Each structure stands twice: as C-alpha cells, then as structure tokens.
Amino acid sequence: MFKTIEDRSANTVEILVEGVAHRVPANISVAAAALLCGLGSVRETPVSGAGRLPYCMMGICFDCLMKINGQPNQRACQVMVAADMTVERQLGAAEFEDL
Amino acid sequence: MSARVLLAWPLPVKPLASEFAWACWITRRHRQLQILGKDFVKGRLLIERFKQAGGSYFSEASVWFLDEKRRVGVLIGDKSYFVSADKLVLATGAQERPMPIPGWELPGVMAAGAGQILLKSAGMVPDGRLLLAGSGPLILLLAYQYLQAGVKIDALIDTTPQGAMSRSFGKLFGALPAADYLFKGLKMMLAIRRAGIPVYHHVEGLSAVGGEKLETVRFDSGKAGFKKLTNYELPADTLLLHQGVIPNIRLPLAAGCDIDWDAGQENWTVKTDEWGRSSDADIYVVGDGSRISGAEASALQGRLAGMHSALQLGKINNAELEDLSRPVLKSYKRHLSIRPFLDSCYKPSPRYLVPDDATLVCRCEEITAGEIRQAVRLGCTGPNQVKSFTRCGMGPCQGGQCGSTVSLIISEQLGKPMDEVGCLRVRPPLSPITLGQLSEA
Ligand SMILES: Cc1cc2nc3c(=O)[nH]c(=O)nc-3n(C[C@H](O)[C@H](O)[C@H](O)COP(=O)(O)OP(=O)(O)OC[C@H]3O[C@@H](n4cnc5c(N)ncnc54)[C@H](O)[C@@H]3O)c2cc1C
Ligand code: FES
Numbered sequence: 001m002f003k004t005i006e007d008r009s010a011n012t013v014e015i016l017v018e019g020v021a022h023r024v025p026a027n028i029s030v031a032a033a034a035l036l037c038g039l040g041s042v043r044e045t046p047v048s049g050a051g052r053l054p055y056c057m058m059g060i061c062f063d064c065l066m067k068i069n070g071q072p073n074q075r076a077c078q079v080m081v082a083a084d085m086t087v088e089r090q091l092g093a094a095e096f097e098d099l
Numbered sequence: 100m101s102a103r104v105l106l107a108w109p110l111p112v113k114p115l116a117s118e119f120a121w122a123c124w125i126t127r128r129h130r131q132l133q134i135l136g137k138d139f140v141k142g143r144l145l146i147e148r149f150k151q152a153g154g155s156y157f158s159e160a161s162v163w164f165l166d167e168k169r170r171v172g173v174l175i176g177d178k179s180y181f182v183s184a185d186k187l188v189l190a191t192g193a194q195e196r197p198m199p200i201p202g203w204e205l206p207g208v209m210a211a212g213a214g215q216i217l218l219k220s221a222g223m224v225p226d227g228r229l230l231l232a233g234s235g236p237l238i239l240l241l242a243y244q245y246l247q248a249g250v251k252i253d254a255l256i257d258t259t260p261q262g263a264m265s266r267s268f269g270k271l272f273g274a275l276p277a278a279d280y281l282f283k284g285l286k287m288m289l290a291i292r293r294a295g296i297p298v299y300h301h302v303e304g305l306s307a308v309g310g311e312k313l314e315t316v317r318f319d320s321g322k323a324g325f326k327k328l329t330n331y332e333l334p335a336d337t338l339l340l341h342q343g344v345i346p347n348i349r350l351p352l353a354a355g356c357d358i359d360w361d362a363g364q365e366n367w368t369v370k371t372d373e374w375g376r377s378s379d380a381d382i383y384v385v386g387d388g389s390r391i392s393g394a395e396a397s398a399l400q401g402r403l404a405g406m407h408s409a410l411q412l413g414k415i416n417n418a419e420l421e422d423l424s425r426p427v428l429k430s431y432k433r434h435l436s437i438r439p440f441l442d443s444c445y446k447p448s449p450r451y452l453v454p455d456d457a458t459l460v461c462r463c464e465e466i467t468a469g470e471i472r473q474a475v476r477l478g479c480t481g482p483n484q485v486k487s488f489t490r491c492g493m494g495p496c497q498g499g500q501c502g503s504t505v506s507l508i509i510s511e512q513l514g515k516p517m518d519e520v521g522c523l524r525v526r527p528p529l530s531p532i533t534l535g536q537l538s539e540a
Contacts, residue, residue: 001207001336002217003226005248028221036223040312041206047465051311053206055462057213059530060194060347062463062495063204073495073531077216078161 002035013083030087031057031064031077039089042066042076046093065090138394139219145398163528167355169381172527179536186381186408189351190401191388193344196366196447197504198233199454201306203340204462207313211341215241224250227336230316232256232305235445236284238341243287246294254297254333256318258342260448261301267443277437303328303450307338342447344391345503351377351384352525360517363442364391365452366503367522373428375404383408396434402427452504453511460508461501463494468508475512482506482523495531498523 008025041051054064072094164172299320319328345366357378369389383404386397456469492498
C-alpha cells in the first residue's frame with residue numbers, strides 16, 4: 001500500500017514482523033515499517049475484532065497499537081524501528097499478564 | 100533533572116553564517132527535501148537555532164502528567180521524571196480535526212496528515228489508486244507534494260461547501276499583507292489543474308466502502324451553480340481525509356487553563372493575551388496549541404512568550420522587552436492577517452462535523468453517533484456524562500480523537516452553545532505509561 005520514493009538501501013535494519021524477517025529503512029517508525037511490509041492490519045479491535053491500520057501517524061488515535069519487543073499497547077507510530085526488533089499485531093485488548 | 104524554566108533562551112540569536120550553507124547542502128542532498136520545499140528547511144533552521152541557544156533539549160519525551168502547580172511528569176525512554184517550573188510554556192501544536200465519515204475506520208483510510216508525515220519522515224508515498232478528500236490548505240499542499248514526488252492522484256474530492264469562496268471574498272483585502280500565502284495557494288491549485296487530476300467539487304455524502312479494507316469511495320457532487328448532484332463511486336486503495344487542524348489542548352486543559360469555543364475556526368482555543376499568557380499568569384500557551392495560527396506565526400509567538408517570561412523572571416527590563424518584541428510582534432501580526440480569509444474559506448461543512456447515526460465517532464470503543472444521540476435523549480447533557488454512559492472517550496486515546504465530535508453532537512441535539520456543553524475532562528496519564536516506567540520516577 002505504501003512504497004519509498006528514494007533508494008534507502010544504504011541504511012537499513014532487519015526487524016521481525018509477525019515472525020517474518022524484513023529489511024526496512026532505519027529511522028522510520030514501526031507503523032511506517034508495518035505499512036511498508038504490507039500488513040493488512042496492525043491490530044484487531046477489542047470490541048468487534050475489526051482490523052485497523054495506523055490512522056493519524058502522530059500519536060493521537062491509538063489505532064496503531066502493536067506488540068513491540070513483546071510489550072503490548074505500543075503506539076507503533078511513536079516508536080522507531082531498531083535492529084532485531086520483534087513486531088506483532090495486537091489482537092484485542094492486551095492481556096493482563098503482558099503489562 | 101534540575102531545569103527550572105522550561106523555555107528557550109529568548110534573546111535573538113544572530114543568524115549563523117553556516118545556516119545558509121547548511122540549508123543548501125541538505126536541500127540538495129535529499130530528494131525528499133526538494134519535494135517538501137523551503138518551509139521544511141525553515142523548520143530545520145529553527146531547530147538549529149534552538150540548539151545554539153543553549154537550552155537543554157530532550158527528544159522523544161512525552162509529558163504524561165501536568166497539574167495546576169506546574170508539576171510536569173515526563174517520560175524519556177523508559178524513565179519517568181518529575182520537574183516543576185516557575186514559568187511554563189506549552190507549545191503542543193495542532194492535531195487533525197476528525198472527519199468522521201461512514202467507513203473512516205477501514206484499513207486504507209487515513210488522515211491526510213498521516214500521508215504527509217509518512218512523506219516527510221519516511222519518504223513514503225501511497226502505492227495504488229489514491230483519492231484525497233476533504234477541504235483546507237493542507238490537502239492542496241499534500242496533493243502538490245505528491246505531484247512533485249511523481250505520485251499519481253486518481254481524484255481530489257473537495258468537500259468545501261458551495262459559496263465558501265464567494266463568502267470569503269471580502270476577507271481577501273485584509274489578507275493582502277500576507278499575500279505570499281495567497282500566491283502559494285494559487286501555485287498549488289494551478290499545479291493540480293495542470294496535472295489534470297479529476298477534481299470533484301462541493302461534495303456531499305462522502306463515504307468509504309469495503310469489507311476488510313477500503314474498496315470504493317462514494318459521494319455526490321454537482322457543478323458549481325447547479326442544484327442537481329451526480330452519484331459517484333470510485334475504486335480506491337488509499338483514501339486520505341482532511342478538514343483542517345485543531346489545537347491540541349490536552350496539556351493546557353490538564354494545567355487548568357481556561358478555554359473558549361471559537362465558532363469561526365470550529366474548535367476550542369486557549370484564552371491567552373498577546374504574549375501567550377493563559378488564564379494562569381505563569382503558564383504560556385503558544386502556537387497552534389492555543390489557536391490555529393500556522394507555522395510561522397506559531398514560532399514567533401513562542402519567541403514573544405520567551406521574551407515576556409524573561410521579563411517576569413527579571414532577566415530583561417520593560418524597555419528591553421519593548422525593543423526586542425517590536426519587530427517580532429509586527430511580523431506576527433502580518434502572518435496572522437491571512438487567518439480570517441483561510442478560516443472563512445475552509446470552514447468545515449456542518450455535515451462532516453456532525454455525522455449521521457450509523458457512523459463511528461469513537462474509533463477505540465466503536466461508539467456511533469446514534470449511540471451518543473441516544474445517551475443525550477436519555478438525559479446526558481455533556482461529554483463527560485456521555486463518556487460514563489457509553490464508554491465513548493474511555494478507550495486508549497482518551498477522547499483525543501473523538502472529543503470535539505462528541506461535544507458538537509450534544510450541542511446540536513440540545514441546541515446549546517458549545518461553551519455550555521463543554522469538553523471532555525483530561526486525566527493523567529495524558530499519554531500511556533506502564534507501571535514499570537512509573538516506578539522508575
Ligand atoms: C498533520 C499536520 C500537517 C501539517 N502540515 C503543514 C505543512 O505542510 N505546512 C505548514 O506550513 N504547516 C503545516 N501544518 C501546520 C503546522 O504544523 C503548524 O502550524 C505548526 O507546526 C505549529 O507549530 P507549533 O510549534 O505550535 O506546534 P508543533 O510544531 O506541532 O509542535 C508541537 C509539539 O508538541 C509535541 N507534544 C504535544 N503534546 C505533547 C506531550 N504531551 N508530550 C510531549 N510532547 C508533546 C508534539 O509532539 C509536537 O512535537 C500541519 C499541521 C498538522 C497537524
Ligand atoms: S497512528 Fe494514530 S496514534 Fe499511531
């Protein structure tokens with residue numbers, strides 16, 4: 001759904017998105033990386049289970065909540081990618097023991 | 100951390116000899132910057148100047164607590180700190196005004212600002228069929244920037260209501276001191292026309308349609324001057340929505356600053372004097388976070404607040420303040436002169452502010468406008484009651500996204516002015532913080 005406009009292959013990091021290794025530009029947010037990797041949704045809502053993608057990219061809407069390095073409820077648009085980061089979709093509300 | 104005054108040193112910083120060279124270098128180096136243009140570089144220069152001024156700067160910090168005693172709880176990395184200040188300058192900026200249309204929660208629908216952030220910060224652009232819909236300078240600017248980046252825009256769906264332009268004509272004269280803004284707007288409109296992008300005007304009934312993700316966008320549009328509307332349905336992979344920006348007032352609210360509803364801008368504004376001083380004389384609220392005034396005016400207002408607090412702290416005297424502030428005030432007023440025209444021209448259409456019953460208002464708890472109206476029929480008279488009744492505003496975003504829509508729905512249904520309806524209260528934590536991070540405080 002999104003692509004980069006310039007060649008950024010010089011400065012990349014490898015991250016694990018839903019268990020699959022992806023090489024993405026360094027210095028982008030996890031939400032941007034998720035869009036670049038083509039995820040159809042980054043979370044499923046606790047109420048209806050509907051899939052969502054990042055909406056505002058500026059920390060307001062919380063539609064980008066993901067599990068990052070095992071920690072749930074992270075606004076993926078506010079976290080930068082880092083080497084070997086694990087990124088998972090958040091399904092429903094975060095479980096209590098995760099917090 | 101021992102910072103007592105949270106502001107940039109207010110005395111004018113001499114333009115750095117290196118600034119110009121640096122700007123040229125950086126513009127040449129990045130294709131992204133060529134697309135984003137001069138304004139982006141200006142912002143970078145502001146940052147450079149701040150760094151030169153010697154104040155402490157903490158990046159990726161998030162203020163999760165603030166109270167009327169000016170105690171600030173801030174999360175930096177995984178550590179939380181408390182600082183208190185004699186003077187506090189809040190410059191929280193703007194957020195996009197929600198545009199709750201049917202289907203705006205579908206994957207594939209995003210805020211236009213999000214599209215711009217992806218372009219600015221990650222050099223990313225939509226791939227596939229792209230529609231831009233809404234009203235306001237930002238959507239024109241984004242279309243222009245996408246064109247510069249070689250992105251194909253399948254249509255521009257303009258929701259500016261009929262008559263907005265002619266109604267605002269009288270305000271053009273007052274905007275002449277800031278004619279550069281008008282020329283910029285014209286340049287963007289011309290480029291869009293020249294690129295041959297289909298533009299639909301005076302659009303009503305905009306909705307996003309799809310199952311698991313966006314598939315098509317439906318709307319009605321008519322030619323200017325004609326009553327008859329035609330229905331359209333365009334296939335789309337990405338729909339970017341926009342209807343202006345509104346002040347992000349969460350921190351000023353937490354600090355107890357008084358607010359007002361501005362019926363011209365259709366948003367809450369923080370009450371301030373010309374120095375940016377709020378109802379609490381020790382708290383300044385500047386820039387778009389107090390009232391939408393644009394990037395240049397916001398930066399100037401920050402300088403005025405800095406100068407005035409320096410006076411209050413005894414660092415400069417009245418005469419120095421007057422000398423220092425005179426040119427800044429003049430320039431500030433010039434930049435503000437474009438606002439009445441822009442506010443009138445791009446005043447959002449009521450039908451996109453107050454959605455129909457089936458449309459989601461609260462994206463977190465999935466509450467529709469109909470459920471909010473039902474709560475009002477059952478006796479709720481303000482957003483805080485609606486919140487406890489429906490959970491609207493109780494989700495992770497804490498009403499940051501839906502707050503103004505909820506108040507507008509209540510105001511319309513009860514026929515009460517917004518100042519009486521009020522806004523959602525804010526409660527700490529103002530942004531998410533885990534128990535672990537809190538215990539590090
Ligand atoms: C999506 C969007 C796109 C825009 N695009 C353009 C454009 O292309 N050209 C243009 O001229 N103008 C644009 N504008 C308007 C322009 O951004 C503003 O006029 C200008 O940035 C206002 O400056 P400011 O200093 O008041 O706020 P900002 O520059 O927005 O700065 C506010 C800062 O406060 C931070 N903040 C807020 N709350 C907290 C908190 N609790 N803790 C820590 N930090 C916090 C924010 O993260 C932000 O960094 C845009 C506005 C938006 C919302
Ligand atoms: S996309 Fe809105 S908070 Fe991250």
